[in-house]
Amino acid sequence: MGDGLQPQMGQSLLFLTDEQLRKGIEAMFFAYRGFTADPDRILSEKSYGRAHHRAIHFIHRSPGTTVNNLLSILGVTKQSLNRVLRTLIEDGLVASTVGRQDKRERHLHLTPSGAALERELSDAQRDRMRAAYRAAGPAAVAGFRQVLEAMMDEETRHHYEAMKDRPE
């Protein structure tokens, strides 16, 4: 291989066996169910779906973002996003304002009731995350994030990094 790994090959590379990789794959699959379970419950009561949650989340994270920007973050077509966005605007959870410099753009913001739903959803999701973090400890959390980041596509990682250090 000649890539500078392989210290003594006793335990060190066992984490790269197919068996270990399979466990990781299944852990990822099963964990993602838990990850979305709590928000899904809340959303279904309000007859929204995961797509609405994602839109709300990233509008909250990047207030004033444009439709195009949101599109590339979410990785869906404008038609798909538009359907979701339209209902959120109609329901008064999201405000869309014409751009001041570029009037073709629409800037998206959460209204107070949109922010309230955002908080409800992210509280629920954070609660589970917090419990998992607490159970696993800080070192595990660092590793968790490292592996996830390494798993992303190039372009996706750019989006992730771009909003990584923006304060709340």
Added chain:
Amino acid sequence: MGDGLQPQMGQSLLFLTDEQLRKGIEAMFFAYRGFTADPDRILSEKSYGRAHHRAIHFIHRSPGTTVNNLLSILGVTKQSLNRVLRTLIEDGLVASTVGRQDKRERHLHLTPSGAALERELSDAQRDRMRAAYRAAGPAAVAGFRQVLEAMMDEETRHHYEAMKDRPE
């Protein structure tokens, strides 16, 4: 709080801040896209979807499993699974055999061509996983798994544990 944590509170609990939790949530969202990207590409060429992949994966993992068992692992309705299963059986990727003891049950196996597709899919998914594991290192991988396991629902974790240590 009185839960035995809080050693000196300097750095130790920073991994539980809302900010850290949010980063974890976004990392999970973005990483899952990478996680499914490669199999998705292969599947779309064959006009299959993620649901087919999941069925194939777990039939491979538990050869001879029943429909009911698969149902509870996947967490979908029998109607939903049945549609996927039917196309896989029609296309000759999965074999369904009547149970010998309980003839109501159907036991599911991959055919040679089903096994070939399974290998193609899991090879692609493992490649990315392996790269991520290699980049992050063994300690990070251990943490990754710990956090994911702590994130699962109770019932889901049972499924995960049940096939955790079954050899390849």
Added chain:
DNA sequence: CACAATACGTCAGCTTTGTTGACATTCCAA
């Protein structure tokens, strides 16, 4: 200025994958 490109919205139609509800069949077990 004229024209091309961009940003956005929308209509129509299609696919995948999930859901309920209803109903039939088969078979085990009390």
Added chain:
DNA sequence: TTGGAATGTCAACAAAGCTGACGTATTGTG
């Protein structure tokens, strides 16, 4: 023999993605 469990199937529907086409501002450029 009868009730319940396991399976399968039909129908109808919804969420959320897709492509393609078209319209309308608005902006940038030659």
